[in-house]
Amino acid sequence: MPDGPTLIPIPVFTEYAWHLPCPQCDADARQPCQAPRKQSRHDRLNKLLTQNGRDPIPAPEYGFMHAQRTAAGVRHRARDIGAAPWREDRTPGVRYDTIDRSEPWTAPSRSDHPELILAPDDVDRSGRARLGANRYDRSTIAWPYGLEDGVARAVRKDPERLARALVHLAVGRSTLVSWASHYGLTSSRREPCCTRWLTRPAHRVCRLDPMTGDRECWDGYSYGRDWRDHPMAWTTTEGRPAALTSAPYLRPEHVATELDILTSRDERLAWISGADGWYGFHTHQIVIWRRDLLGRIDTADRIRDAVQTALSPAIAPPGTT
Ligand SMILES: [Zn+2]
Ligand SMILES: [Zn+2]
Structure with a gap:
């Protein structure tokens, strides 16, 4: 039996934040925050954990993000949830988030012999x-x-x-x-x-x-x-x-x-x-x-x-x- 479209969940707030620029460090959308202190805190904690025979904590999926960027993601998500129908009324296969994902780009392949413009x-x-x-x-x-x-x-x-x-x-x-x-x-x-x-x-x-x-x-x-x-x-x-x-x-x-x-x-x-x-x-x-x-x-x-x-x-x- 073919599967019909499933209900697309509203993404987590970090995914929202990832697709927004960071007001704090000026990182562009889909670029990691420049947050060296968050990174080193994470590294220190993992060092402690591994020294004590525990598993290290993986880095967050979208990297370490500044609080203002996270907050912007939370606000955007809340607006989308507010505008979307109740969960039981949502249509399978329909996206209810308004994240601007800016389609990924693949570099074009080109001829090794450029066409010359001469006339x-x-x-x-x-x-x-x-x-x-x-x-x-x-x-x-x-x-x-x-x-x-x-x-x-x-x-x-x-x-x-x-x-x-x-x-x-x-x-x-x-x-x-x-x-x-x-x-x-x-x-x-x-x-x-x-x-x-x-x-x-x-x-x-x-x-x-x-x-x-x-x-x-x-x-x-x-x-x-x-x-x-x-x-x-x-x-x-x-x-x-x-x-x-x-x-x-x-x-x-x-x-x-x-x-x-x-x-x-x-x-x-x-x-x-x-x-x-x-x-x-x-x-x-x-x-x-x-x-x-x-x-x-x-x-x-x-x-x-x-x-x-x-x-x-x-x-x-x-x-x-
Ligand atoms: Zn500049
Ligand atoms: Zn940032």
């Missing part, structure tokens, strides 16, 4: 879609610093420098849009405050500490310095923060320790460094990204090489072979 019209179309319109001049595309229209305008009276600038722009822009399309990324119109931005489910800046008034950032309010030279922030098409790219002149070994420490703060993060990327000028592209959202990622260098090869007969500046 100027296609590059512009893709640039407009991936980067949006320039804030100050809506008729132009918001190319990042170093790839804006001004680069060619500045040297327009010198044919040789103009030719070089046009090559630089063609290669850089084509590389950028090919890379972004390959990974399904869109440039964020809003600026992140720090690397912690990548851990958020949607754009949000870190909140201000109520005591000191400082922003509770990971790496300070320092977006745009050191390894963050020429920064760009990227989201998935759904607007989820997914990657930060930069192009510092610093060599990767000078920033590796900092990036290792930063990415070790959340197991979903990883970083990689490369060469010119789309910025050029002997910079070293850095990509920090969300592994769970994007899977494996490469810097833009391989794409740049392929773009350069594909465009070379069309863009070789006069006097070069």
Whole structure:
């Protein structure tokens, strides 16, 4: 006899709390609280228990959560119970909780050979879609610093420098849009405050500490310095923060320790460094990204090489072979 749907119970309050952000430590929904004291109290107790030949107490299913987050879970649950019919009147198979579970995401698999976007019209179309319109001049595309229209305008009276600038722009822009399309990324119109931005489910800046008034950032309010030279922030098409790219002149070994420490703060993060990327000028592209959202990622260098090869007969500046 086939089983019909069963009655779905209202989840426990800790499950409610898990799907809510923590008002106390600013942890996002579905991210563990930063509660080191609760953890060490638990560790101490378990040490005592095992020393006395007793079984240790398992950690709670949703980790150690702050009291304010738990309380928010309890309130949400109470509202759902209040709104649901009496138990005996509930329909089997129907969910009576209103938890926003935000469907789990699986990183897409991609071809090893990114499709190159080369034709100027296609590059512009893709640039407009991936980067949006320039804030100050809506008729132009918001190319990042170093790839804006001004680069060619500045040297327009010198044919040789103009030719070089046009090559630089063609290669850089084509590389950028090919890379972004390959990974399904869109440039964020809003600026992140720090690397912690990548851990958020949607754009949000870190909140201000109520005591000191400082922003509770990971790496300070320092977006745009050191390894963050020429920064760009990227989201998935759904607007989820997914990657930060930069192009510092610093060599990767000078920033590796900092990036290792930063990415070790959340197991979903990883970083990689490369060469010119789309910025050029002997910079070293850095990509920090969300592994769970994007899977494996490469810097833009391989794409740049392929773009350069594909465009070379069309863009070789006069006097070069
Ligand atoms: Zn918390
Ligand atoms: Zn921050």
